[in-house]
């Protein structure tokens with residue numbers, strides 16, 4: 001079971017395959033893993049003991065950044081994410097990035113989640129903006145909440161990113177270039193207005209490049 005894996009010299013963390021979305025560009029549609037790593041489909045969601053054990057055994061030589069990403073949305077296990085981040089901080093000097101869809105507070109379990117819990121643990125958060133407006137956001141990310149909740153998903157994602165600016169050193173947006181150039185420019189203008197840098201990711205199908 002692959003909980004930690006190396007990608008581009010960073011240590012990636014795969015604590016869940018759960019996700020409340022079904023993005024049209026999701027890597028998981030194209031294979032079982034990235035580069036030459038073992039399958040990222042988990043036999044079960046790893047316990048804290050299994051995560052600590054896998055971290056202790058992982059070759060961390062030269063690794064300076066840990067990234068919560070994997071084959072799922074890490075925030076679906078926000079409590080375990082925090083425990084894991086605490087363990088990494090206690091046992092290494094790595095900075096920690098969270099790659100997320102930003103929909104944490106739409107998940108019933110975490111509707112009252114206090115983002116302050118991330119303070120001092122998450123150094124950088126990369127939020128998937130994915131689209132310039134709520135209508136396109138639903139088309140691209142296909143959230144699996146109720147229709148009523150889905151309507152709020154775009155705004156909630158934006159609010160999450162804005163709120164995280166008060167909590168961690170660096171917040172950025174990403175967009176995958178499956179939307180039109182005009183829409184990417186709209187995303188850029190929105191990012192500038194919110195003073196959150198935008199990174200445009202190239203859509204890939206061979207899982208050789210990664211977020």
Ligand code: SF4
Pocket residue numbers: 019020021022023025026027028071072073101141
């Ligand atoms: S949020 Fe991430 S894991 Fe979930 S469907 Fe979209 S790309 Fe895939």
